[in-house]
Amino acid sequence: MKKLYARYKLFIILLLVSGVLSLKFSTPDYQGDYGDYKMDGAHPSLKSYNALFASSEECIQCHGHDTLGIASVDGEGTDVNVVDHWQSTMMANAAKDPFWRAKVSHEVLLFPELKSEIESSCTDCHAPLGFFNAKHLGATEYTIEDMLADS
Structure with a gap:
């Protein structure tokens, strides 16, 4: 029982120390000069529209x-x-997450006959703007290939 109590006490101490250290060394909000980066449309290639968004x-x-x-x-x-x-x-x-992309690829490898259904089901949450725009335009599915073409 004493051994368990000692481990519990050590765990609490380590938790408190890690909390204090994370507060002390956490990255502060960026306070530098943004210059013209944000407001002048410095990334026109990222500006895009579809029928809804x-x-x-x-x-x-x-x-x-x-x-x-x-x-x-x-x-x-x-x-x-x-x-x-x-x-x-x-x-x-969410649509750029490498783990998600790997998981979708894995599911498609397991069930290639369900590729469109799997990808469309996943892009519903991970790429909702493209998914709902495709549905709005009458598409029955929105695959990873469609998502990449929209990017």
Whole structure:
């Protein structure tokens, strides 16, 4: 029992130490100068539309970093715009996730006769803009090949 208690105590201490260290050495929000990177449409190749949606690069024009520091800042003037924060999330990168792509490929290797159904089922959540646009335009499926063609 004493051995179990000692392990539990060690675990709690290590957990607390790792928490303190992660707070001390965590990466702070970027406070540098964005320059013209965000607001001038520096990546026109990323701007895209389909029948229903615009890409996040279009959202940046109004909801991205404001070089004047007026919009999307908190009470202390810290940039809190949603687009820059969103672009690094799992949700924004769901279609690029290498594990997901590998898993879909694996499922297709196991069941090649169900390729379209598997890929369409997965792109429903991992590439919803393309999926729902394809459905809107009358497509019965939205495969990985379709998704890559849209990218």
